[in-house]
Amino acid sequence: MPAMDIPFQVRRTGRKSRSISVRVHFDGTVRVGAPNYVGMRDIRKVISEHAGWIRERLQSVRATLPRYETGALHPYLGRSYPLRVRVVDGRPGVELARSGLQIRVRDDDPATIRKQLHRFYRDRAEVVLARRLERIAPTLSWVKKTPQLKLRLMRAQWGSCCETGLVTFNTRLVKAPLRLIDYVIVHELAHLKHHDHGPGFERLMDGHMPDWRKRRRDLNTLGERVLFD
Ligand SMILES: [Zn+2]
Structure with a gap:
């Protein structure tokens, strides 16, 4: 054929x-x-x-594949919200409501809606991840100073930590439940002490987040569904 x-x-x-x-x-x-x-x-x-x-x-x-129209489900902090798209003349924007994600756009082209949704995730990631980072970092003895939050849209990973101590998180992480966000934060901060995933890294994780393996599994299960949008 x-x-x-x-x-x-x-x-x-x-x-x-x-x-x-x-x-x-x-x-x-x-x-x-x-x-x-x-x-x-x-x-x-x-x-x-x-x-x-x-x-x-x-x-x-x-x-x-994710759809960008009224009724399509999109995750935020581990919960699914249906999109409610409204075409308006005024300012575009997204609001989180009980009934779903209210999206105001000038036209209902899927690309336009997707752009607004990305902006929403980015804004929320800035607030939510900064808050968690500020809460978690001071509880980890090896972290001398809370790193500044850096966000980037990534395809294949949740976060990264380079040797200079710069920690970057995937903006899409804000779609995951808080317990998985916390796991990624502790994971990346653990790299400030251990740059690999060797026994030292595992001991550090065991000490601060005993169920981190389960959280890692859950994150992997969630992974493909939220990394492509
Ligand atoms: Zn790692």
């Missing part, structure tokens, strides 16, 4: 690897990994051979 209608991206995997891999990514793209010497013809052949499976995966991935 021809599969000309399936768009895909090719990543060259060098000479060492020998196989062609096909993956349907969470954001709905088809990604092919292939060694340098494999030509496009052979890649198309592999796509074509797996077309049925790829289409099936694409369909289920697309069904879970």
Whole structure:
């Protein structure tokens, strides 16, 4: 069966690897990994051979992609809120209400709504994460001074800590419940003392957050659902 209608991206995997891999990514793209010497013809052949499976995966991935319209559910602090989109002439903005996330936009284009929603998450992350950081940092004996909160939209991680002591958190973390936010904060602050995830790091985590492994598991489960938006 021809599969000309399936768009895909090719990543060259060098000479060492020998196989062609096909993956349907969470954001709905088809990604092919292939060694340098494999030509496009052979890649198309592999796509074509797996077309049925790829289409099936694409369909289920697309069904879970976030939607930006009234009724679509979006998480905040671990709870799901339906969007309530209203087109207005005045100032755009987002408000958290009992009934959901009230979004005022000039037009109801999904990209416009998405932008407003990102702004909301960023504003809330600035408040919520700063508050948690200020509460947690002073309780950790090795943290001399509460680091300044830095936020960034990240795809694959929740936070990072570099050797200079700069701690950065993923803005999307504000979608997770507080107990998972706290876990990421303690985790990154633990890196101020241990730069790897070795036994020293684990002991430090055990001492300050005995159930951190469970929280890490929960965060991973949540991960894919909130990292793509
Ligand atoms: Zn780490």
